[in-house]
Structures are given as structure tokens and as C-alpha cells.
Amino acid sequence: MTALGDIIEKGQRVAAHRPWPRAIVDAEGWESAAFLAADGRCTLLGLWGEANAAHMALAAQDPLEIAIVSLTCPDGAFPSVGRHHPPAIRLERAIRDLFGLVPQGAVDMRPWLDHGRWGKRHPLGTARADAGVGDAYGFLPVEGESLHQIPVGPVHAGIIEPGHFRFTANGETVVRLEERLGYAHKGIEGLMAGAELVRAAKLAGRASGDSTVAYGVAFAQAIEAALDVTAPPRAQWLRVLMIELERLANHLGDIGAICNDASFAIMLAHCGILRERVLRAADAVFGHRLMRDRVVPGGVAADLKDDGIAAIRSLVAEIRARFPTLVQLYDRTTSLQDRTVATGRLSAALARQFGAGGFVGRASGRNFDARKLAGPLPYGALDFETVTRDEGDVNARVWVRIDEVTQSLELVEQILERLPDGATQVALPDADGDREGMALIEGFRGDVLVWLRVGADGRIARCHLRDPSWFQWPLLEAVIEGNIVADFPLCNKSFNCSYSGHDL
Amino acid sequence: MNKLLLQSLVLPPVTEPAPAPDEAALAELAANVNAAARRKLGRSLSIREVDAGSCNGCELEIHALNNAFYDLERFGLRFVSSPRHADVLLVTGPLTANMRQALERTFRATPDPKWVVAVGDCAVDGGLFAGSYACAGGIAAAVPVDLHIRGCPPSPTQLLKGLLALLQQ
Numbered sequence: 001m002t003a004l005g006d007i008i009e010k011g012q013r014v015a016a017h018r019p020w021p022r023a024i025v026d027a028e029g030w031e032s033a034a035f036l037a038a039d040g041r042c043t044l045l046g047l048w049g050e051a052n053a054a055h056m057a058l059a060a061q062d063p064l065e066i067a068i069v070s071l072t073c074p075d076g077a078f079p080s081v082g083r084h085h086p087p088a089i090r091l092e093r094a095i096r097d098l099f100g101l102v103p104q105g106a107v108d109m110r111p112w113l114d115h116g117r118w119g120k121r122h123p124l125g126t127a128r129a130d131a132g133v134g135d136a137y138g139f140l141p142v143e144g145e146s147l148h149q150i151p152v153g154p155v156h157a158g159i160i161e162p163g164h165f166r167f168t169a170n171g172e173t174v175v176r177l178e179e180r181l182g183y184a185h186k187g188i189e190g191l192m193a194g195a196e197l198v199r200a201a202k203l204a205g206r207a208s209g210d211s212t213v214a215y216g217v218a219f220a221q222a223i224e225a226a227l228d229v230t231a232p233p234r235a236q237w238l239r240v241l242m243i244e245l246e247r248l249a250n251h252l253g254d255i256g257a258i259c260n261d262a263s264f265a266i267m268l269a270h271c272g273i274l275r276e277r278v279l280r281a282a283d284a285v286f287g288h289r290l291m292r293d294r295v296v297p298g299g300v301a302a303d304l305k306d307d308g309i310a311a312i313r314s315l316v317a318e319i320r321a322r323f324p325t326l327v328q329l330y331d332r333t334t335s336l337q338d339r340t341v342a343t344g345r346l347s348a349a350l351a352r353q354f355g356a357g358g359f360v361g362r363a364s365g366r367n368f369d370a371r372k373l374a375g376p377l378p379y380g381a382l383d384f385e386t387v388t389r390d391e392g393d394v395n396a397r398v399w400v401r402i403d404e405v406t407q408s409l410e411l412v413e414q415i416l417e418r419l420p421d422g423a424t425q426v427a428l429p430d431a432d433g434d435r436e437g438m439a440l441i442e443g444f445r446g447d448v449l450v451w452l453r454v455g456a457d458g459r460i461a462r463c464h465l466r467d468p469s470w471f472q473w474p475l476l477e478a479v480i481e482g483n484i485v486a487d488f489p490l491c492n493k494s495f496n497c498s499y500s501g502h503d504l
Numbered sequence: 505m506n507k508l509l510l511q512s513l514v515l516p517p518v519t520e521p522a523p524a525p526d527e528a529a530l531a532e533l534a535a536n537v538n539a540a541a542r543r544k545l546g547r548s549l550s551i552r553e554v555d556a557g558s559c560n561g562c563e564l565e566i567h568a569l570n571n572a573f574y575d576l577e578r579f580g581l582r583f584v585s586s587p588r589h590a591d592v593l594l595v596t597g598p599l600t601a602n603m604r605q606a607l608e609r610t611f612r613a614t615p616d617p618k619w620v621v622a623v624g625d626c627a628v629d630g631g632l633f634a635g636s637y638a639c640a641g642g643i644a645a646a647v648p649v650d651l652h653i654r655g656c657p658p659s660p661t662q663l664l665k666g667l668l669a670l671l672q673q
Contacts, residue, residue, distance in 0.1 A: 157585035187638035209561025
């Protein structure tokens with residue numbers, strides 16, 4: 001029996017939870033689970049609340065095992081996980097803001113998503129009215145000689161999402177960055193509660209615009225798990241096709257944008273052309289440039305015709321023809337390499353501790369890719385290897401993305417060759433009571449987690465969406481330390497964390 | 505790199521012909537924009553983009569306006585880094601409560617004459633996020649809006665049509 005399995009075994013299993021086990025544990029079990037994350041035997045996948053309970057998703061490696069432990073909180077409090085395991089700190093602050101559950105013994109009791117502007121406190125728990133005039137926020141104190149602060153945002157100089165960065169610098173060198181997020185908080189989880197599945201799927205697809213397919217698939221797969229139904233094979237293959245096209249578009253755009261942040265604009269111009277080609281192909285084939293709302297619970301809302309297959313093949317051919325020249329340009333331009341190599345280095349230990357997903361983790365040697373998990377998506381039938389690097393700098397993150405472009409092209413070709421015929425949607429059965437499901441989908445940025453409960457009325461009772469950025473934003477604060485202020489855009493873009501997906 | 509640069513010089517651009525201005529946007533604009541002020545600015549507008557809590561979908565398509573296909577700057581439209589340099593605020597999102605003050609301050613920092621263009625379905629009335637405790641339900645709740653460009657997100661072509669309407673009416 002593994003340590004995680006042991007905790008689940010001692011708890012009270014929730015029968016209607018799929019595909020991974022969930023158990024309600026006592027405070028002792030909760031603490032043991034927190035220690036598993038803290039001592040590195042498990043990766044913290046998520047930590048979220050509801051009105052009277054807290055949930056923690058964990059993954060153990062070798063053998064891979066995923067489970068959820070839940071703690072009922074009749075007194076409105078739960079033992080802090082963050083005091084043992086720092087990656088949980090911001091998640092706990094968000095739980096307290098939204099539900100009013102207090103993480104006992106927490107090291108940081110400042111609000112996170114709640115800026116005092118909602119007109120109420122704890123909107124998803126026992127809400128109480130509030131003037132909504134805004135709270136003062138206490139940034140961490142900084143002491144030392146010759147330090148100055150640079151406040152940036154929430155309105156940034158570029159076309160970027162809103163967030164605040166507080167730099168403390170000694171001359172040009174950043175000695176500390178502190179982020180303040182929450183500006184894009186739309187209350188998506190509040191809107192989810194009581195929503196019909198069609199509306200809820202649309203909300204999930206708008207958590208983070210660049211990952212609309214990944215969120216769509218994660219939500220649909222969690223619904224299908226909850227209702228114990230599987231989308232038809234053709235739908236599963238089309239989902240993978242859309243996920244990989246989304247990855248291609250984002251990687252191509254970002255590789256160009258990172259170089260542009262080192263004022264190497266020609267890469268942006270050429271990568272921008274390739275990105276636009278992907279979006280146009282997606283529009284022609286699936287009817288929307290970002291493929292938004294094309295994945296629905298039960299299947300997909302778009303099918304692939306012969307001319308669509310031809311369009312995607314010619315897209316693949318064009319990227320294959322043009323991309324290698326750009327990679328060579330990136331690799332052989334020493335002035336550009338001077339900016340990206342050894343800049344913003346993320347240690348393997350931090351990447352592992354935070355369970356950093358996507359290219360952020362893989363560029364620091366963390367060999368995790370949710371596409372390798374067993375599940376209904378046909379990745380198991382496709383031939384690909386997870387790309388990793390060990391250097392952990394901006395250059396390594398660029399290279400992981402370059403290699404993933406090539407990999408996605410190969411995956412797209414394999415899918416087109418083997419796409420099965422048949423239906424693209426299956427009717428969803430009615431829920432005959434509370435049904436719970438969870439899904440973990442590898443979007444371009446990393447693993448998107450969706451956990452939800454469908455009520456007997458067929459509506460969403462609770463849905464939690466966890467963006468990979470939750471475990472990447474804190475690492476950005478770590479990698480910028482000791483770098484110069486002018487390298488922050490490079491570091492930031494090489495992470496490209498989502499604001500909206502994080503703030504919800 | 506030399507080969508790539510040489511090709512850039514001799515090959516024709518990928519930029520596409522400009523779309524016709526959007527009729528509906530033109531009509532809305534006729535009611536909202538002061539003709540004299542527009543003459544003063546001529547065919548040159550500086551745009552400051554403000555994300556008031558969007559999902560980032562609109563930003564992706566606004567970014568695309570700068571790519572070689574749409575090449576926004578050929579129309580005299582350009583994005584600037586500060587509201588103090590801007591004639592137009594291009595605002596996205598359902599206006600989250602947490603972004604309201606920042607948007608109001610950005611608006612006040614923009615010199616007159618100025619216009620506000622609300623981009624995306626949720627910028628109109630909150631869209632799918634209408635009714636949330638955390639959203640004001642559209643940009644007009646905080647600042648006067650002169651033009652709406654709908655879509656979720658609007659495509660670069662739709663954005664171009666709306667912005668050209670701003671110039672050509």
C-alpha cells in the first residue's frame with residue numbers, strides 16, 4: 001500500500017467520484033496528505049474549497065497514482081497546507097477569500113483574489129455585505145541599502161492582461177519581485193454553480209482564452225467521467241487534434257514574442273505569420289479561429305471533412321518548410337542568445353516542489369506531461385516522447401517549445417492518418433444524484449485541472465478550474481531574482497502565465 | 505539571417521487588402537463621434553489597449569492586428585504604451601470590479617479628444633459573465649463608450665472594420 005493509498009483507505013470513500021478516488025478524511029489524514037506534498041512524495045495538483053469542505057488533489061509518482069482527499073470543515077477552518085508546502089499558500093488565500101474557510105496556522109493571511117471591491121466578502125460561502133471601497137494591500141517589507149521600488153500594472157505597457165508587479169531593485173538588479181493578481185477575477189466558479197451544462201461548458205471555455213480547447217476538453221471529460229459516459233472515438237481524436245493545433249498556435253506566437261522582447265522583431269514577424277496560418281486553418285476547418293465552443297460535453301461540435309484534412313496537411317507542410325529557418329536564426333544569432341542563455345534560471349528542485357507544469361517544468365527537467373496519463377484521449381495510441389531540458393533558463397524554455405512545435409506537427413499527421421469514422425457526439429445520461437468527475441488535460445501551458453459535481457437536477461453544483469499558472473506564477477518571482485530589470489519581459493514571456501485562468 | 509532578409513526585400517508582402525468599414529459600426533459611430541475633432545486628428549490614431557478582465561481571447565486577436573497579414577499601422581493606427589499618448593482606449597472584458605478603478609484612472613489620464621472602443625461581447629454588457637458579483641457588466645458602467653466591436657473574440661478583420669469606421673466616417 002502506498003502512502004497516498006493508505007490515507008485514502010483510512011478515509012471514507014465517495015462512491016460517485018470518477019475516474020480517480022476521493023475520500024473524506026479526518027484532520028489527521030489531511031495533515032498526512034499535506035506532509036506527502038511537503039516531503040516530495042506527492043505533487044500537489046490542486047487545493048480548492050466549497051462552502052463547508054476543503055479538497056486537495058495529489059499525484060504520487062512511480063507508480064503514478066492520483067487521489068483527492070477532502071476535509072469537512074464544520075467550524076469554517078482547515079489545517080493550513082501552505083505552512084508545510086509553500087505552493088499551497090496562494091490557493092489557501094483564494095479559498096479564504098471565496099468561501100471564508102480559514103487555513104489554520106497559515107503563514108500568509110493576506111487576501112489574494114479579494115481586493116475589497118466586490119461589495120461582499122466570501123461570495124461563495126456565507127457571504128456578508130461590504131462597502132466595496134477597496135482594501136489597502138500590504139506588500140512584503142523590504143529592508144536594505146540603496147533599494148528602490150518599481151510598481152508596474154495592472155495596466156501594462158503592452159497588450160497584456162492585468163496584474164501588478166512590485167519590483168525592488170538595487171541599481172539594475174532585481175532583489176525581489178512580488179506579484180499581486182486577481183484583477184481579472186470574474187467570479188467564474190460562482191457563475192458555474194447552478195448553471196446548465198451547456199452554459200457551464202461555455203464558461204469553462206472562457207477561463208483562459210489561449211487555452212479554450214484545453215479547458216473545453218478538461219470540462220467535457222470531467223462531465224463525462226461524472227456521468228460515466230465516454231465520448232465517441234472520432235470525437236476523442238478530434239479533441240486531440242484541436243488541442244495540438246492550439247499548442248502549435250500558442251508556441252509559434254510565443255517563440256516570436258519572446259524574441260521580440262529582446263528587440264529581435266524579425267522572429268515575431270515570421271512566427272506571427274505561421275501562427276496566423278494555424279488560426280486561419282482552424283477557422284476554415286472548425287469554424288472558429290481559436291476553436292472556442294467546439295468541444296462540448298459528450299463530444300465535439302465540429303467535424304472534419306476531406307477539404308479540412310487537406311487544409312491541415314498543407315498547414316503542416318508550410319510550417320515544416322518555414323520553421324527550421326527560423327529556429328536556425330534563433331540559434332545562430334549570438335546577440336539574441338546573449339539575452340536568453342542563463343537568464344531567468346529555474347532550479348529543478350523548485351520546479352519539482354511546485355509541480356510546475358508544461359514547458360516551465362520540462363525546461364527544468366521535470367518529466368511530467370498529462371498527455372501520458374491513461375484516459376479516454378487517444379494519446380496512448382500516438383507515438384511521441386516528452387521533451388525535457390535541464391538548464392531551466394529562458395533559452396531552455398524556448399527550446400522545449402521549439403521541440404514541441406515539431407512534436408505537435410508529427411502528432412497532427414498521425415491523427416490525420418488514423419482518425420476513425422463514426423459519430424462525433426453521444427447523448428449524456430441524466431444524473432440520478434450527485435455525480436463527481438475530474439480531468440487533467442495537458443494544454444500548451446501545462447496541466448489544466450477540472451473538478452466538478454453535477455447535481456440530481458443535471459446542473460453544476462460545484463466546479464473548480466485550476467490553471468497551471470497557479471504553480472508557475474510563484475516561480476517567476478524566484479527566477480527573476482538577481483537578473484536585471486530589463487530581462488523581466490524575457491523571463492515573463494518565457495513563462496507566459498495566464499492571468500485570467502489564474503484569477504477566474 | 506541574410507537570406508531571410510533578402511527574401512523579405514524581394515518577395516511581395518503577405519498583407520491583405522483592407523476590408524470595407526463595418527456598416528453597423530459606422531452607424532453607431534455617426535451618432536457618437538464629433539466630426540470636428542476627427543478632422544483635427546486626421547487619419548492617425550494612437551490606441552491604448554486596456555484589459556478590464558477579459559479571458560485574453562480578445563487580446564490574442566488584437567495582437568494579430570499587428571501581424572503581417574493585417575498590418576494595422578498602414579492605416580495610421582498604432583498601439584502606444586501610455587494612455588497619455590492615446591486618442592483611443594480599446595477596452596476588453598466584462599469590467600471586473602477589481603479593474604474598475606484602474607480603467608477609470610486610465611480614462612482620466614487620456615487627453616481629450618478621446619474615444620473609447622469596447623471590444624468583445626462581454627465588454628458590451630458583461631456577456632456570459634453578466635450578473636457576477638465580481639463584474640460591473642460592461643465597459644459603459646465606468647466610462648462612456650463610443651463604439652462597440654462585438655465577437656467572442658472579434659476576428660482581426662472585424663476589429664479592422666470597426667477601427668476603420670472610426671477613421672473614415
